Amino acid sequence: MSEQALALLLERAKDDEQKAATALHQARLEKENYLRQLQQIEQYRLDYSRQLSERGMQGLTASSYSHLQKFLSQLDETLSRQKAAGHHFDHQITRSSEQWNEVRKQRRSIEWLLDKKQTERQQRLDRQEQKLMDEFATLQFARRMTNQR
Template sequence: MAADSALELILNQTADAEHKASLALNQARIERENYLQQLQQIEQYRLDYCRQLSERGQQGLTASAYNHLQKFLNQLDETLVKQKSAGAHFDQQVEQCSQHWQEMRKQRRSIEWLIEKKQTERQRLLDKQEQKMMDEFATMQYARRQMSR
């Protein structure tokens, strides 16, 4: 039964790897969600800043103040472009973690199936042996009855 304990060990290791992959997937999803929230905050900040710029413009601005505000708005736009380009990294990370978790899950299920198949086969053999013994016992009882007549 060394093969059984080896399979159980492999199953435990695979289940552990699946659990770690699940944790990594959850972490990647959290990081992506944090990224999306940060992006949304920057976009909201830019929108609020544009509103302020418009309101100040209606009240009158010097050319120097306008240029300063416009320069800051351009910096916000550049930050948003960089943030949006980083989004692909987070999506890719989630996808890779998801694929790895699915692979670990598939391996664990395969090993469980193999263990179950071996147990079913062993039980089938035990049932067959028991039936053979019962048949032999019944045959011997029949023979004894025939001899005692």
């Protein structure tokens, strides 16, 4: 494969790596937002429970208590669903991280191939230059020997 083709592949790999890094960052942000939202719901439930307790001390009708208890149960269900959804965010982060590692590995491989090709090309040029220098030195030596006779 030519160096030019490898250079194009490298640019593509860099773009893919950047997209994968962005996706990983986005997945982490989504999890942070999820955790913040979960904390807010938990805090709201705690505040609501305190309110229910305070109202209970002041005296509540059975229907009011039932209504407030039903709302508390709904909050518990919401918290349960939110916690179950947390696995999705963990899975998304894991997948994004694996994808980023894979494209990073590909980019590094392409860079290694490019470096190898450039090193080989430089060695070939160095050998050609050395060969020319040797030929030049041989010609100069031959001329000197011819001129000395």
